[in-house]
Amino acid sequence: MASLPAAAIDQSAVRAALRRARRTTDRHAATLTRLDAVLGDGDHGDNLSIGFQAVDEMLDELPLETRPGDLLRAVGHRLVATVGGASGPLYGTAFIEAGFQAGDADALDPALIGEMLQAAAAGLSRRGRCSVGDKTILDTLQPAVDTFKAAVDSGANSQDAWAAAVAAARAGMRSTVPLVARRGLALRLGERSVGHLDPGAASCFLLLVALAHP
Numbered sequence: 001m002a003s004l005p006a007a008a009i010d011q012s013a014v015r016a017a018l019r020r021a022r023r024t025t026d027r028h029a030a031t032l033t034r035l036d037a038v039l040g041d042g043d044h045g046d047n048l049s050i051g052f053q054a055v056d057e058m059l060d061e062l063p064l065e066t067r068p069g070d071l072l073r074a075v076g077h078r079l080v081a082t083v084g085g086a087s088g089p090l091y092g093t094a095f096i097e098a099g100f101q102a103g104d105a106d107a108l109d110p111a112l113i114g115e116m117l118q119a120a121a122a123g124l125s126r127r128g129r130c131s132v133g134d135k136t137i138l139d140t141l142q143p144a145v146d147t148f149k150a151a152v153d154s155g156a157n158s159q160d161a162w163a164a165a166v167a168a169a170r171a172g173m174r175s176t177v178p179l180v181a182r183r184g185l186a187l188r189l190g191e192r193s194v195g196h197l198d199p200g201a202a203s204c205f206l207l208l209v210a211l212a213h214p
Contacts, residue, residue, distance in 0.1 A: 008107035014068045015059055017211045018075060022052040024210035025203070032206075035199035039181065041085060044199040051083035051091075069102030072116075087200060090128050090137055091207075097123030110158045114149040117165075121145045132172075134182040137200035144169035144208055162212040166205075173197070173205040 025032075025048040032045030055075050062074065076096030080088050101119035102108060108116070121141045130136045132143075147168035151161035176198040180191060 008109040009068075009113075010107045011064070011066060011068050011071060014071050014108075018052075018055060018059060018071070020210040020213075021207055022056040024206050025049045025052045028203075028206055032199050032203050035197055035202055038196050040199060043084060044087060044203060047084045047087060048091075048203055051079045051088060054078050054082040067102075067104055067106060068108055069099045069104060072096070072099030072102060075099075086128070087137075087203070090124050090200070093123040093127040094120035094141070110152045110161060113158070114145070114152050114161075117141075117145040117148055128183060130183045133179065135176045135179040135198045135201070136183050137198075137204045139176050139179070139198065140169045140172040140201040140204040140208070143172040166209055166212055169205045169208045173201045176201045 025045070029045035029049040032048065033042055034045075036042050036044035055078050058074060058078050059071075062071065066074075072095050076092040076094070076099060078092075079095060080092030082088065083091065098116040098120040101116040102112065105112060121138065124141065125131065125138055128136060128138070130138050132139055144165040148161050148165035151164045152158075156164070174197075177196065178194060179198075180194055181198070
């Protein structure tokens with residue numbers, strides 16, 4: 001789930017992407033928590049920071065030759081175990097499903113990455129019982145997935161596909177502002193959730209940027 005100029009990426013690139021995710025969650029934890037204070041428990045950024053710190057520590061323990069799929073599945077299980085609230089199971093499921101889709105591949109080409117992203121989105125949707133338009137993480141993730149896959153299918157290289165996906169993710173994130181929340185704690189706010197950016201959609205955008213760009 002990282003992007004390099006080469007056609008395929010290996011486990012070292014995946015590890016680097018995951019470490020960028022940790023730095024990103026640390027850097028933006030306070031902002032994500034402020035967003036979550038309006039719609040949720042007010043701990044989204046702090047929880048993600050704790051989770052990706054645990055992932056960072058786990059990477060130091062795993063053998064360097066661990067394949068990308070195995071890495072991603074391990075990340076997913078660690079996030080489920082360490083991230084509080086709904087985001088732990090949701091993001092954990094996304095990483096686990098992406099890892100299963102990767103299988104035992106030693107390197108990930110753009111087409112396989114697209115399938116991994118789709119598996120991640122499908123798993124998250126199933127776990128969260130959410131659809132695009134419900135004001136959730138999926139409003140950012142699914143447009144990014146669809147755009148990445150379409151770009152790859154049209155012959156775009158990995159970097160251009162990721163650039164298009166990140167732009168779609170940004171638009172998806174912003175689309176949550178006028179929506180009424182239909183899932184999670186924000187559901188209790190009803191119409192009062194309108195006008196606020198969903199914290200999960202925001203964190204998903206930040207993670208996609210971190211994972212995509214070396």
